Amino acid sequence: MASASPSWAILGSVPRVLAADADLPPGADLSLALPEPPRVAILTIPPRIFPGRTTSRSFPSVRAVDASGLLLLHADQGPAKGPTVIDLPSRRESCWRPNVAGYFVLDAKSASALPLPNPEYIMHPGHLGLIASPADAGHYMVAELQMILGGDRADLLCFSSEAGEWVTKDVRYPLPSRPFSPNGVVSHSGRLWWVDLSWCLLTCDPFADAPVLRVVPLPEGKALKSREAWGLLDKYRCVAVSGGKLRFVDMYRNRNSGGSAQIGVWTLADPDSTEWTLEYEATFTEIWDDASYKAIGLPRKIPVLALIHPTNPDVVYFFLDEHLLxxxxxxxxVVECEVYELVAPPSQHVGTRFVHAWQLPQALCSDDDVTCPFQSSRVPKPVCKFFLPLQGCKNGNSCSFSHDCGSSNSKNGDGHEVESGSGTNGINLLDEINVFIRHGGPTLSLQVKLDEPSKLMMNTLRTRTRNYFADIYVCYGLKVIHPDHTLRSYGVLNNCTIKLSGRIRGGLPFTKYVADNKNKMMVVVRMPDGQYSLELAREGCLFIRSLICAFTYTFAKRKSWHGKINWDEHFKVVNGLVRISKATVFNLEGPSMQLDVKELILFI
Known part of the structure; x- marks a missing residue:
């Protein structure tokens, strides 16, 4: 019997961008795998929606999700080649923006994308919300609250799918002069709720002809000073809908009378009220001391807030050391724990804005894919390696893996039923699957055969990526895939992500290269006063730049050499550029960064 499909998903905010439009099925503008929480669902889009390269400064992002199956996507359309001109009755201006703005409403049920017209009208994506029409099924509204600091009026910029154009509605702005943090917009009870995690909420009905903004303060004692913890609060706070009510989750400087760090959840039971009710509080020490936490083997340290369960307000999700629990x-x-995978950001920068708790429409929850034109892939839980039918699992009920080793029918990634006999133990029975390859450039989509040696896939990757490393290796999760082994032997699933890396072969020892080439790195130049001076040549600039990049890359990974740098052991020089040949195992702590930088300066 087929297992029930999840009624909700944890959606990563940053989608995967394919290398070519043709990598998607014909007629589709997007693709999406829907694994059961706590695994993270990743949206996949073609380069025609996001034509640029995903970087830490430029990436597409899902700004809002709706239970109707709609997603609001921010995806810039490349570098701007001229000034941005805005011509609205209430706003006429010309300004320079680094990128051409782009916003799309995605319909997951039909796998379609609708570009919003005149995206230059939008001032800040953090104040942009999406809401389905409560009175007219199939229609929606995108709205941005545009306020001017110090003013008592604001513009509500609205795009209605029914009208098909932007309309500006004048509203009274009820707050004093203070920047309103763009911490997202929530749809609840037929209204949009603009969130400032340090101050308050603003709410109104965007469908009204004359909307009225209403202020909902945070719970007593939770308001902060202006710009306090700016850019960090989404690691410790969130406002979201759970169990049909608005909830405020807080762990920012939240301690009990004994000084122990704790988390608290408040409820706004009535959307017309401003009174929050404290549901519960718990210290992290109490959670760490429970047997369920000890069973997962994670360290006793304060996690980063991820989200609150959309239907069960007692369950809160956290990021901790590559795990989502x-x-x-x-x-x-602890009721669930899984190694998570996001397109971005690195683990040290994760927060609530990088995941969405998305309640799925019936069309995506149904086990009968024939009724749904959107070809989603429902990824089953991997089978628990510690489960023995007679003895059970060592992790007990807290285990997030499947304990179903019996005979059952399940659906593969194409929606067809396959029968798994008692000898399969839940392993993927497909002969050919789709995998996504991360290699530093645009993500590739590749069809691979599960029972062929992995070296055939690697040869294809060398051709597709034009990767001329002397050797490459691929990783699935924490496992390095051996070229002579099959993908099936590693439990590779349909629509999973495989990471491609290159090993550095050859290269020159660091100190030998410097000794042999330091004269080439400097040039003698004559100054205007007739004196002579030394300057870095192009070779020297490239060498120093690559060396500094190696240091910053290590620091970004929260690693350090603690000032004990062995130049020949840790670095090699390939084609005049410094490469890390052996990564340090020490964590970045205390003054270790200063010690490393001091060694770098002494060398230079």
Missing amino acids: GVDVRARK
């Missing part, structure tokens, strides 16, 4: 905070128990 669900905790029943009221019971102080």
Whole structure:
């Protein structure tokens, strides 16, 4: 019997961008795998929607999700080649923006993308919200609250799918002069709720002809000073809908009378009220001391807030050391734990804005894919390696893997039923699957055969990526795939992500290269006063730049050499550029960065 499909998904905010439009099925503008939480669903889009290269400064992002199956995507359309001209009755201006703005409403049910007209009208994506029409099924509205600091009026810029154009509605702005942090917009009870995690919420009905903004303060004692923890609060706070009510989750400087760090959840039971009710609080020490936390083997340290369960307000999800764990905070128990995978950002920068708790429409929850034109892939839970039918799992009920080793029918990534006999143990029975390859450039989509040696896939990757490393290796999760082994032997699933890396072969020892080439790195130049001076040549600039990049890359990974740098052991020089040949194992702590930088300066 087929297992029930999840009614909700944890959606990563940053989608995967394919290398070519043709990598998607014909007629589709997007693709999406929907694994059961706590695994993260990743949206996949073609380069025609995001034509640029995904970097830490430029990346597409899902700004809002709706239970109707709609997603609001921000995806810039490349560098701007001229000034941006805005011509609205209430706003006429010309300004320079680095990129051409782009916003899309995605319909996951039909795999279609609608570009919003005149995206230059939008001032800040953090104040942009999406809401389905409560009165007219199939219609929606995108709205941005545009306020001017110090003014008592604001513009509500609205795009209605019914009208098909932007309309500006004048509203009274009820707050004093203070910047309103762009911490996202929530759709609830037929209204949009603009969130400032340090101050308050603003809400109104954007469908009204004359909307009225109403202020909902945060719970007593939770308001902060202006710009306090600016850019960090989404690691410790969130406002979201759970169990049909608006919830405020807080762990920022939240300690009990004994000084222990704790998390608290408040409820706004009535959307017309301004009174929050404290549902529960729990210290992290109480959670760490429970047997369910000890069973997962993670360290006793404060995690980063991810989201609150959309239907069960007792369960809150956290990021911790590459894991996404669900905790029943009221019971102080870990109920789910899984290694998570996001397109971006690095683990040290994760926060609530990089994941969405998305309640799925019936068309995506149904086990009968025939009724749904959107070809989603429902990824089953991997089978638990520690489960023995007679003895059970060592992790007990807190294990997030499947304990179903019996005979059952399930659906593969194409929606067809396959029968898994008692000897399959839930392993993928497909002969050919689709995998996504991350290699530093645009993500590739590749069809691979599960029972062929992996070296055939690697040869294809060398051709597709034009990768001329002397050797490459691929990783699935934490496992390095051996070229002579099959993908099936590693439990590779349909629509999973495989990482491609290159090993550095050859290269020159660092100190030998410097000794042999330091004269080439400098040139003698004559100054205007007739004196002579030394300057870095192009070779020297490239060498120093690559060396500094190696240091900053290590620091970004929260690693350090603690000032004990062995130049020949840790670095090699390939084609005049410094490469890390052996990564340090020490964590970045205390004054270790200063010690490393001091060694770098002494060398230079």
